[in-house]
Structure formats: C-alpha cells, structure tokens
Amino acid sequence: xxxxxxxxxxxxxxxxPHLFLRRLRVWPEVFDRILDQISSHPIxxxxxxxxxxxxxxxxxxxxxxxxxxxxxxxxxDVAQWAGVSVGSVxxxxxxxxxxxxxxxxxxxxxxxxYSEDMERARTFTESQTCPAWRNRVFAADGSSIxxxxxxxxxxxxxxxxxxxxxxxxxxxxxxxxxxxxxxx
Numbered sequence: 001x002x003x004x005x006x007x008x009x010x011x012x013x014x015x016x017p018h019l020f021l022r023r024l025r026v027w028p029e030v031f032d033r034i035l036d037q038i039s040s041h042p043i044x045x046x047x048x049x050x051x052x053x054x055x056x057x058x059x060x061x062x063x064x065x066x067x068x069x070x071x072x073x074x075x076x077d078v079a080q081w082a083g084v085s086v087g088s089v090x091x092x093x094x095x096x097x098x099x100x101x102x103x104x105x106x107x108x109x110x111x112x113x114y115s116e117d118m119e120r121a122r123t124f125t126e127s128q129t130c131p132a133w134r135n136r137v138f139a140a141d142g143s144s145i146x147x148x149x150x151x152x153x154x155x156x157x158x159x160x161x162x163x164x165x166x167x168x169x170x171x172x173x174x175x176x177x178x179x180x181x182x183x184x
Contacts, residue, residue: 004083009060024060025067035059037106038099053092057082061089062096069146069164144168 005023012020013028020028038044039055046052061082065073072078075089082089100107111117126134144166151158151165158165 004081006057006060006082023067024063026063031059031063034100037103038096041099041102043095043098052095053084053088057084058092059096061092065089065093 009020009023012023013031017028020031024031026034035056038059044052044055044058052058061078061084064081065075065078068078075086078089079086084092111121122134144160144162145168147158147165147167149165150156155165158167160166
C-alpha cells in the first residue's frame, strides 16, 4: 500500500517547488492564482448535507490527472495518489472543468494588436521560427499531446523524444490587420 501523497504538496510548494511542478504541471504561484479564480464558482457550493472537499484538493487532483498520461492518469491511480474515491476523482474533474471553462475569458487573454506584449511576441516568433510567421502567430507552447497508440499511417513519424507517440500543439491565427483580407 502506498500512502496518499496529496499532503506533500504544501511542503513541495514551500521548499521544493520543482517537485510541486512535477506533480501538478504548474508552479505553486500559478496554482494559487487558478484556485483564487475558481474558488467562488457556484459548482463548489452545494446545499447538500454532504460537504465537498476543499477546492484546493479538487484542483490539485484534477491537475495531477490532467498532467499525466497512461496508467498514472487512471482514475483508480489518481484516487490512490489523492486518498479519495474514484467517484470523487471523476466529480472533481467535472467540477474543475466547469469552473475553468466558465472563466475562459479570464484565463485566455490575447493582447491588443499594437501592445508591447504583442510586439514582444512577434519579435520572439520571428527570431525563433521563420520570419514569415512574425505577423501571423499567436502560439501555444508546442506542448505534445500524447496519443493512445501508434497511428496506422506514418506511425513512426509521431514517435517523440519522450519515447511515446504524440502530436505537437501549435495554434496559429492571423493578426487583426491582416484578418480582414482573409475573411473576405
């Protein structure tokens, strides 16, 4: 039997943040900001006699599950890690997703076209990729999305540096000034 590890997160946040990051895939400060943003959501407050566990536990359980793949992400294994039931893992996931999706406009913020942040993004894009992308890219970080199994067609080309099959995520949208020419 393994003992639950959810209780170690406070220690990791204070003394070993890299371990906190490894478990939940976010830094402790980011976790706290997400927690502050979603804690007041009505989905975490019910009139039932059965009280929900604290939102921090629900969020941590969700992030642990979302940040892992394969056998580690099975509800049974997440439940063992968090010291809760499998049903609780599923309920936590549903509640946290509802709360995060309701905060979409707060979490996803595209800077104005002529802002300093957007100019930094364009300069970075031009220096790290091809110059033609300078005015076209608002990008995710290139995170890999693990695939369940090897694709049937060109399967080996999906094999990544972490010894798994995955796709890389890249989101591209044209900047506002050029958008009108593409829409017409």
